[in-house]
Amino acid sequence: MKCPKCHSPNTQKLKVIYETGTREFESTSVGYKGAFASSSGVSQSKLARIATPPARRSMTISWGILAFMGFVDYCGMGTHDTHGNSWGLISKFLIFTSPIIAGCVYQIYKASQYNNSAWPNLYKKWSDSWMCRKCGNVYHDPT
Numbered sequence: 792m793k794c795p796k797c798h799s800p801n802t803q804k805l806k807v808i809y810e811t812g813t814r815e816f817e818s819t820s821v822g823y824k825g826a827f828a829s830s831s832g833v834s835q836s837k838l839a840r841i842a843t844p845p846a847r848r849s850m851t852i853s854w855g856i857l858a859f860m861g862f863v864d865y866c867g868m869g870t871h872d873t874h875g876n877s878w879g880l881i882s883k884f885l886i887f888t889s890p891i892i893a894g895c896v897y898q899i900y901k902a903s904q905y906n907n908s909a910w911p912n913l914y915k916k917w918s919d920s921w922m923c924r925k926c927g928n929v930y931h932d933p934t
């Protein structure tokens with residue numbers, strides 16, 4: 792596998808760079824900058840960032856808020872007897888929580904859409920991407 796830019800055979804899959812070297816790159820990136828300036832055109836922190844696989848969108852926060860809002864509404868339901876007004880408090884809770892619930896549902900919907908359609912392609916592209924260790928060129932080659 793040769794780099795299409797400088798034709799160096801010293802290339803590596805991003806996946807391999809990430810799995811074997813991310814910790815090394817991260818620890819060296821906090822060190823003295825000048826140490827790497829001569830050996831590579833790409834800084835070590837940038838290298839670690841390029842080699843990092845695309846992240847799936849997290850739904851944890853949205854689910855957490857959703858569960859909490861559900862709990863708030865559930866608490867509102869339990870209060871109907873004490874005030875003699877069965878819908879007073881629950882309706883206030885619903886007015887307060889429904890936009891947040893709708894927002895969370897929308898976020899979860901968007902995240903799952905991204906994870907199911909866009910992310911697999913990005914991940915596939917990342918896993919078929921190579922980096923030249925000589926000139927730092929990143930290129931896609933599924934062979």
Ligand SMILES: [Zn+2]
Nearest residue numbers: 794797923926
């Ligand atoms: Zn190259």
